[in-house]
Amino acid sequence: MxxxxxxxxxxxxxxxxxxxxVGVIARRPEYYSLLVKYLTVEKVKEHFRGICNGNVELYxxxxxxxxxxxxxxxxxxxxxxxxKNDAQGKTxxxxxLRMELEIEEKHLNSEH
Amino acid sequence: MKHSxxxxxxxxxxxxxxxxxxxxxxxxxxxxxxxxxxxxxxMSILQKQKMKDSKLGYAKDLIPLFEEILPDVVNKNIxxxxxxxxxxxxxxxxxxxxxxKKLGIKGLKIGVVLGDDILNEIDSxxxxxxxxxxxxxxxxxxxxxxxxxxxxxxxxxFPIVEALQQGAQIVITGRTxxxxxxxxxxxxxxxxxxxxxxxLAAGTVAGHILECGGQASGGNFSAEWKSVxxxxxxxxxxxxxxxxxxxxxxxxxxxxxxxSEATVKEQLLYEIGNPKNYITPDCIADFTSIRLKELGSNRxxxxxxxxxxxxxxxxxxxxxxxxxxxxSTLTYAWPDALEKAKKADEILRTRLKDLNLxxxxxxxxxxxxxxxxxxLAKSSGEMNEVVMRIGVRSHxxxxxxxxxxxxxxxxxTGPPSVTGFAGGRPKPSEVIAYWPSLIPxxxxxxxxxxxxx
Numbered sequence: 001m002x003x004x005x006x007x008x009x010x011x012x013x014x015x016x017x018x019x020x021x022v023g024v025i026a027r028r029p030e031y032y033s034l035l036v037k038y039l040t041v042e043k044v045k046e047h048f049r050g051i052c053n054g055n056v057e058l059y060x061x062x063x064x065x066x067x068x069x070x071x072x073x074x075x076x077x078x079x080x081x082x083x084k085n086d087a088q089g090k091t092x093x094x095x096x097l098r099m100e101l102e103i104e105e106k107h108l109n110s111e112h
Numbered sequence: 113m114k115h116s117x118x119x120x121x122x123x124x125x126x127x128x129x130x131x132x133x134x135x136x137x138x139x140x141x142x143x144x145x146x147x148x149x150x151x152x153x154x155m156s157i158l159q160k161q162k163m164k165d166s167k168l169g170y171a172k173d174l175i176p177l178f179e180e181i182l183p184d185v186v187n188k189n190i191x192x193x194x195x196x197x198x199x200x201x202x203x204x205x206x207x208x209x210x211x212x213k214k215l216g217i218k219g220l221k222i223g224v225v226l227g228d229d230i231l232n233e234i235d236s237x238x239x240x241x242x243x244x245x246x247x248x249x250x251x252x253x254x255x256x257x258x259x260x261x262x263x264x265x266x267x268x269x270f271p272i273v274e275a276l277q278q279g280a281q282i283v284i285t286g287r288t289x290x291x292x293x294x295x296x297x298x299x300x301x302x303x304x305x306x307x308x309x310x311x312l313a314a315g316t317v318a319g320h321i322l323e324c325g326g327q328a329s330g331g332n333f334s335a336e337w338k339s340v341x342x343x344x345x346x347x348x349x350x351x352x353x354x355x356x357x358x359x360x361x362x363x364x365x366x367x368x369x370x371x372s373e374a375t376v377k378e379q380l381l382y383e384i385g386n387p388k389n390y391i392t393p394d395c396i397a398d399f400t401s402i403r404l405k406e407l408g409s410n411r412x413x414x415x416x417x418x419x420x421x422x423x424x425x426x427x428x429x430x431x432x433x434x435x436x437x438x439x440s441t442l443t444y445a446w447p448d449a450l451e452k453a454k455k456a457d458e459i460l461r462t463r464l465k466d467l468n469l470x471x472x473x474x475x476x477x478x479x480x481x482x483x484x485x486x487x488l489a490k491s492s493g494e495m496n497e498v499v500m501r502i503g504v505r506s507h508x509x510x511x512x513x514x515x516x517x518x519x520x521x522x523x524x525t526g527p528p529s530v531t532g533f534a535g536g537r538p539k540p541s542e543v544i545a546y547w548p549s550l551i552p553x554x555x556x557x558x559x560x561x562x563x564x565x
Contacts, residue, residue, distance in 0.1 A: 010335035010374065014383035017248050017546065023381020025374070027335065050487030059387050061400050063416075064377050068387055076475065079546050080153055081434065083475035083503035085483035093334055095485055 001105050004098065008034055008108075011093035018078035019070050020052075020089030022096045026065040034108075035067055036060065038101045044069055047099050051092075069096070114143075117301050119294055119318070119351045123147040124325025126154060126171050126196070132325060132348045133177060137184040140364035142350060145185075146293035148323050149174075149196035155287060156431030156544045158198035159231070159262040169200030170207075170284075178211045185281070186217055193272055193293045197284040199229055199262065202561075204284050209565045223275025223562040225285035230428070230556065231263045237555065244428065244549040256547060259432040265551060266427045268393030269315070270306070271558035272296035278562040287429055289392050291319030294351060302355040313397035313419025314357030316390065320397075321361055321379050321414070322349055328361065328379040330369035335378070342368025359414045360407065371410040393427075393553075396420040426556065430547035435472065435507040436540040440519040441479070443532030445497045452527035453478055453500040459526050460502065463518055469511035476502045499532065505543065512540040 005024070008031040013022040024039060026032040045056045054072030061068060075089050076082035086092075120142040122133035126149040136145050149171040162169030174196045178185075185192055197204040201224045212220050230237065234257075238244065244253040264287035273296050275283045283296075295315035298304060304311045321328045328349040330340040347367025352360040363371050380399060384390060387399035396419060403416035444452040457476045464474070479499035482489035504515045516537040523530050 010378065012332065012334060012378040012382050016383060016385065017548075021381075021383055021385070023378065023384070025335070025377050025381065047488075059385075061381075061387050063400055063402055064380060064404065066377060066381055068381055068384060070385060076473075080437075080543050081505065081545055083437065083439075083473055083505055085477050085479060085501055090332075091484040095488060097334070098485075098488070 003101055006097035011097050013089050013093035015089040018075050019072045020074040020092045022069045022092050024067045029065055032065040114301055116352050116354050117143040119144040121322035121325050121348045128325050137181050144191045144297045147194040148290045152546045153431050153544050155264050156262040162199050167203050170198040170204035171196035175207050178208050191281050193283045195285045195288045197286050201284045201286050212565050221280045221564045223280030223283040225271040226559040228265045228267050228286040247548050256432040261431045263430040265556050267558050268292045269296040271560050273300045274560040276300040280562045290323035291316045291392050294319035294322050298353045309395050309419035311357040312395040314417040316392050316397045317417050318351040318359045329363050329371050333375050335374045340370045361412045362410055373404050373406050376412045395422050425550040428549045428551050431544050434543040434545035436509050436512040437505045437543055438512045438515055438538045438540050439503040440538045441499050441501045442530055443499050445529040449495045449498040453498050456522050456526045470508045471504050471506045473505045
């Protein structure tokens with residue numbers, strides 16, 4: 001079944017120079033394994049094509065039920081150099097949460 | 113030793129909610145208030161102010177703020193710690209002393225942390241083999257040396273601890289880390305040692321949660337933003353710290369906002385890199401060790417934090433002049449709003465090209481359509497209106513100035529139903545760029561001065 005990431009996760013994003021960071025947090029503890037399984041570096045890199053012009057790095061924080069993505073070369077040079085309206089990557093979280101994922105139904109419980 | 117102390121967040125950045133520090137000292141009990149004023153390029157802005165007037169160079173907002181809160185601070189014995197001293201902490205201190213005099217307050221001790229400003233010593237450091245390569249791009253300092261505006265070492269919590277030990281009730285620093293402002297009172301009150309890595313990491317994590325003000329207590333909260341109560345009167349976060357490193361994040365009663373596991377998690381994930389290596393001058397904190405537990409309404413316990421030994425280097429924050437930018441916007445209305453805006457962009461670019469101007473970059477975004485989503489933006493039928501936002505960047509000031517003269521003519525010589533041009537021709541702004549690098553800790557020594565009025 002197709003779901004949108006926002007149904008199972010929330011997120012906050014920000015900047016470090018020209019790198020955007022997007023923290024993606026499972027809405028329920030049991031959704032964390034879904035994030036790990038479906039929200040891969042490859043999937044995120046593909047989703048952000050045209051926005052992220054560098055590597056994508058992924059770090060896992062199982063204690064918080066969260067993943068941290070670093071999207072390099074995503075902010076038009078970053079900081080004061082950037083000509084982007086969102087030079088600080090504050091809305092990269094929205095871009096992330098809009099992603100559609102094709103997941104196996106058995107992974108979602110009936111309460112979803 | 114106290115069983116716990118309450119450390120309040122008063123400002124998350126320079127220009128943050130003006131009533132927040134007032135609420136923190138008035139709406140409930142606190143022992144300490146930390147206020148973070150410094151973003152990455154703030155020091156260069158302050159450096160420029162100081163060059164024009166040797167009495168400036170700090171966060172001027174602090175002075176009217178202290179006029180309001182100083183009586184509360186003194187009467188309730190609250191200690192205030194801030195990095196708003198910028199590039200001139202001594203002038204900041206003197207201005208606060210003047211406020212104290214005016215209010216008839218005596219016996220106030222203010223501590224100042226100095227020694228972070230190394231702008232005048234860069235070349236002598238370089239001669240001793242400290243390269244100051246850009247730690248993100250590996251570029252050499254020589255490429256920007258002549259355009260350097262400011263250079264400041266990020267100090268940690270321990271110079272503040274020294275000021276507290278000398279009895280300071282207000283501590284003013286320059287480029288101290290955001291997290292150090294929160295960690296320092298814990299070290300001081302609980303007698304933590306320089307090698308208590310887990311505890312230092314716990315205090316650092318608390319500092320990360322407090323350093324962006326309301327972002328930990330319901331502001332900018334993506335999970336359930338509609339359910340956050342009374343954001344108009346948001347209570348900024350407070351860390352209740354314990355000697356064993358356990359911290360409870362909360363806020364004053366009868367304030368708006370929300371402290372929950374989810375709001376704290378979002379702030380923990382904000383602007384971090386590798387979560388196992390959160391590096392500060394004081395320690396390396398491991399964010400994958402953090403345990404969160406909701407203890408009740410607006411109370412979240414943070415525990416289990418592990419830390420490792422600090423590195424041998426301080427981070428240095430430099431800023432340099434890097435050309436000019438200018439921005440302008442025009443609003444296009446239905447019908448064909450987006451098509452019109454795109455046509456206007458095409459016409460403008462043709463004219464700029466005909467003028468043989470020199471730009472490093474020209475960027476056009478369409479607000480209401482793609483400025484956040486870029487190529488992922490979805491067309492969803494007719495648009496009521498769209499804002500064309502165009503920015504240029506160049507090292508040639510004349511080109512940027514000329515760009516500003518090409519916007520208004522589009523209104524009468526371009527596509528129809530256009531408005532929103534106000535405020536005159538856009539002017540060039542200087543670009544102050546950021547240059548992060550490292551310096552061995554042995555090369556610089558923080559200096560602490562405490563004086564009483």
